Amino acid sequence: MAQTLAVETHGLTKRYSTGVLAVNDLTLLVKTGEVYGFLGPNGAGKTTTLRLLSGLLHPTAGSATVAGAAPGTPASLARLGAMVETPAFYPYLSGRDNLRVVARYSSVSKSRIEPVLKQVDLADRARHKFRTYSTGMKQRLGVAAALLKDPDLLILDEPTSGLDPQGTVEMRALIGDIRREGRTVLLSSHLLNEVELICDRVGVIAKGKLVAEGTVDELRARSGGTSLLVRATPLDKAQRLVESFVGSGVRVIDGVLAISVDPSQAAAINRRLVSEGIDVSELRVSEQSLEALFLQLTETPAEGPKP
Amino acid sequence: MIASLRGESLKSRKRWANWILFGILLLTLLAFGYVLTYVILKNPPRNFESRVPASVLKRQVFPENLLPNVLSSISTIGAAIMIILGSLSTASEYGWLTVQTILIQKPGRVAVLAGKLLNLAIITLLIGIVALGSAALTSYLLVTIDGSTSSFPPATTVLKGFGALWLELAVWTAFGMFLGIAFRSTAAAIGGGLTYLFVGEALAAQLLRDTPVFKEILKFLPGVNGGAVNASFGLTFRNPNAGTQLVDAARGSITLLVYLVLFTVLALLIFQRRDVAGS
Numbered sequence: 001m002a003q004t005l006a007v008e009t010h011g012l013t014k015r016y017s018t019g020v021l022a023v024n025d026l027t028l029l030v031k032t033g034e035v036y037g038f039l040g041p042n043g044a045g046k047t048t049t050l051r052l053l054s055g056l057l058h059p060t061a062g063s064a065t066v067a068g069a070a071p072g073t074p075a076s077l078a079r080l081g082a083m084v085e086t087p088a089f090y091p092y093l094s095g096r097d098n099l100r101v102v103a104r105y106s107s108v109s110k111s112r113i114e115p116v117l118k119q120v121d122l123a124d125r126a127r128h129k130f131r132t133y134s135t136g137m138k139q140r141l142g143v144a145a146a147l148l149k150d151p152d153l154l155i156l157d158e159p160t161s162g163l164d165p166q167g168t169v170e171m172r173a174l175i176g177d178i179r180r181e182g183r184t185v186l187l188s189s190h191l192l193n194e195v196e197l198i199c200d201r202v203g204v205i206a207k208g209k210l211v212a213e214g215t216v217d218e219l220r221a222r223s224g225g226t227s228l229l230v231r232a233t234p235l236d237k238a239q240r241l242v243e244s245f246v247g248s249g250v251r252v253i254d255g256v257l258a259i260s261v262d263p264s265q266a267a268a269i270n271r272r273l274v275s276e277g278i279d280v281s282e283l284r285v286s287e288q289s290l291e292a293l294f295l296q297l298t299e300t301p302a303e304g305p306k307p
Numbered sequence: 308m309i310a311s312l313r314g315e316s317l318k319s320r321k322r323w324a325n326w327i328l329f330g331i332l333l334l335t336l337l338a339f340g341y342v343l344t345y346v347i348l349k350n351p352p353r354n355f356e357s358r359v360p361a362s363v364l365k366r367q368v369f370p371e372n373l374l375p376n377v378l379s380s381i382s383t384i385g386a387a388i389m390i391i392l393g394s395l396s397t398a399s400e401y402g403w404l405t406v407q408t409i410l411i412q413k414p415g416r417v418a419v420l421a422g423k424l425l426n427l428a429i430i431t432l433l434i435g436i437v438a439l440g441s442a443a444l445t446s447y448l449l450v451t452i453d454g455s456t457s458s459f460p461p462a463t464t465v466l467k468g469f470g471a472l473w474l475e476l477a478v479w480t481a482f483g484m485f486l487g488i489a490f491r492s493t494a495a496a497i498g499g500g501l502t503y504l505f506v507g508e509a510l511a512a513q514l515l516r517d518t519p520v521f522k523e524i525l526k527f528l529p530g531v532n533g534g535a536v537n538a539s540f541g542l543t544f545r546n547p548n549a550g551t552q553l554v555d556a557a558r559g560s561i562t563l564l565v566y567l568v569l570f571t572v573l574a575l576l577i578f579q580r581r582d583v584a585g586s
Contacts, residue, residue: 016584047585054411056583074415082411085585088404093321104314105412105419145408 006032006153006184007053011062014048014208022048024208025062030186032152035179037195038188040205041298046188047085049205050157053186054082067153078106081151083159087142091131095122095141098130102145116144120174136167143174154178156187160194172198192294206298219293228266230257230273231282238278242269258286311414311422315396319426324395329434332381332388336438340380341368341445349453363544369450369457370443374468377442378537381472385438386479386504386530389431393483394496396427397574401491407583416579424571427480435473439465468540471560475533478563479504481570482529488574504530516553526553529566535559 007030014023023045030036040046051057053064055072069075089098099113117123120140125133133141139159146154159175160168175198178185189195195202196216204212204219212219232238235255242259243250246269249260259269263285273280319325348365355361367376400406409419443459450457459465486496508530515521525531531553539556554562 016582051407051583051585054407056407056410056585058580058582072410072415074413074418077411077415078413080411084407084411086404088406088408090318090322090405091403092323093318097317097321101314101317102408102412104317105310105409105414107310107413149413 004032005065006030007036007064007066007186009049009053009062009064012049012052012059012064013061014045014052014057015060022208023052023059026205026208026210028203028210030184031201032184033182034200035175035185035187035198037199037202038186038205039190039192039195039202039294040188041190044205044298045208046190046205047157048208050082050084050155050186050188053155054080054084056084067151078149079152080155081146081149081153082155082157083139083142083146084155084157087138087145089130089138089141089145092129094127094129095133095137095144096126098141099126099145099148102148106149108148108150112148112150116147119147119177120144121170135162136164136170139163139167139171140174143171147178151183153184153186156185158188158190160189160191168194204294204297211297219297227286228257228259228261228263228269229282229284229286230259230269230280231255232257232273233279233281237276238273241273241276241278245272256282308414308418308421308425310412311409311419312425313422314409314412315422315426316429319396319430322395325392325430328388328392329437332385332434333438333441335384336377336380336442337445340376341442341449344368345449345453359544365453366455366457366544367542368446369453369455370446370459371457372542373439373443373446373459374464374471374540375537375542376446377439378468378472378475378540380442381438382475382530382533382537383504383509385476386508386533387501389476389479390483390486390500390504391497392430393427393480393485394487394493394500395483396423397484397487398491398493398496399487401487402493404585407585410583417575420575420578424481424484424574427484428477431476431480432473435469435476439469439472464540471536471540474560474563474567475536478529478533478566478570481567481574485570485574488577522553527562529563532559532562532566536563 007028009026009028012023012026015021026049038046038049048057052059053066053071055077064071066076067079090101093101096113096117099117100110103110103113114123117126120143122137122140122144125137130141139162143156143159146156160171163171172194175185175187201213201215202219203210230238235252239250239252239257242257246259246261251258266283266285270280270283345365345368348361351361357364366372400409410416414422483496483500486500487493490496490499508528512525512528512531516525535552535554536556536559538552
């Protein structure tokens with residue numbers, strides 16, 4: 001791809017006829033060749049955004065360029081492979097025939113069908129009717145259809161949704177393969193560990209707005225980084241003591257003190273607690289979990305770092 | 308559009324529902340329009356009463372009456388089946404959400420629907436050819452079995468009749484297709500279409516055709532206009548049971564063409580402008 005941005009939106013807005021503002025003034029830049037994770041809770045506007053980028057929805061305001069052209073135009077669609085919301089195919093056709101239909105629509109040679117079936121590990125079941133497929137097989141067929149055009153940009157909406165643990169691992173491996181082929185991938189998810197494992201950059205969306213963007217490490221650093229976890233008895237005395245010399249930033253979570261301080265102070269804190277007759281049974285450093293960060297960014301009350 | 312047409316033709320060919328509908332249409336035409344009619348009129352029951360003798364009436368299944376018999380036999384059941392066919396072709400895409408699968412392939416929305424329309428036009432053409440052909444063969448067999456003589460109408464008349472048959476089938480298919488897109492539900496599209504056909508057209512047209520106000524409205528209904536076109540291909544014998552037509556054949560043909568264009572344009576407009584919002 002010649003351009004450096006695979007997806008570019010400016011002020012993209014979608015208000016449904018019901019009055020619901022699903023996407024609000026969204027500016028999103030996805031670089032060519034990266035795996036971009038679009039993260040947000042259910043109802044945040046992820047799928048609506050992907051539908052706008054695929055040309056399935058018309059925006060209320062704003063503009064978008066997808067694979068170098070306006071969404072939904074033949075020029076954009078020719079370089080885009082997408083699976084939005086759920087893999088939707090003809091139940092009375094086999095997996096292979098469904099791909100034949102897609103290939104015909106896309107003006108792609110049918111010789112592409114067998115390679116993509118093998119790539120998603122579905123060649124053995126390709127002759128069976130789509131309606132007999134498991135959720136995992138349907139997801140894989142959806143990815144196969146998206147890959148059929150040999151696209152520069154792949155949009156995958158919750159690709160591991162409904163998959164069992166093994167299917168999830170296989171899907172992640174497949175996305176890893178796709179990334180190594182040099183394609184741009186924009187995937188949405190509400191699974192934090194998923195984006196952490198496979199995405200180069202993450203955009204967090206809440207109530208239709210992009211509330212944070214960056215690498216996972218950048219987002220963690222922005223939210224306060226690490227904290228110290230201390231299991232001590234008696235807990236209330238320990239809390240009062242720590243607050244007396246650390247100040248604010250001390251919380252009790254599941255019977256453990258979570259202290260927002262530099263981990264280098266761990267030894268000093270331990271000495272003070274022991275010298276005051278408090279038993280310390282556990283003391284360790286905990287990184288701010290992406291989950292806590294996610295909850296913080298999406299304005300849901302945060303629980304703090306997980307002990 | 309060609310890409311879309313190729314995709315559509317594969318889907319249509321592999322869909323059993325389409326073949327079943329076609330089978331019902333053919334079976335109804337040949338069984339009720341030909342074989343049973345012939346058997347009953349060849350051996351009429353003792354209480355058979357008609358202003359036309361059964362020996363004359365049975366000639367409606369002979370080659371000389373190929374066009375009026377096919378057109379009248381197919382008019383109602385054909386309309387119903389084509390409404391179902393058209394509805395299935397579009398509404399199913401919404402039910403299965405496959406509309407989004409085809410819209411994120413290469414062709415734009417207009418090309419996708421144009422391919423679908425062209426595919427349905429071709430299917431309608433093929434149904435017309437097979438229906439007329441099988442009816443011709445059946446009528447030939449029946450007249451041979453009967454030991455009578457009868458000849459097919461001239462080729463130009465057959466072509467005109469085939470044109471009328473295709474036009475009527477196409478109008479009802481386009482109606483079903485439009486309903487499928489408008490309702491985005493197979494049940495609603497088929498239910499709405501058949502209700503209109505059997506209540507709005509068949510029942511109302513019979514009950515209200517002598518009421519001056521409604522008579523003017525009836526002149527604009529597709530079924531009434533189709534009936535006028537069919538009536539222009541008259542039987543070779545005078546049938547006093549045949550009703551009078553509210554419009555002439557020329558006006559009927561033009562009205563049907565207007566409906567064909569109208570349903571197509573409305574379907575295109577809705578399909579192009581409306582969001583595909585998913586489940």
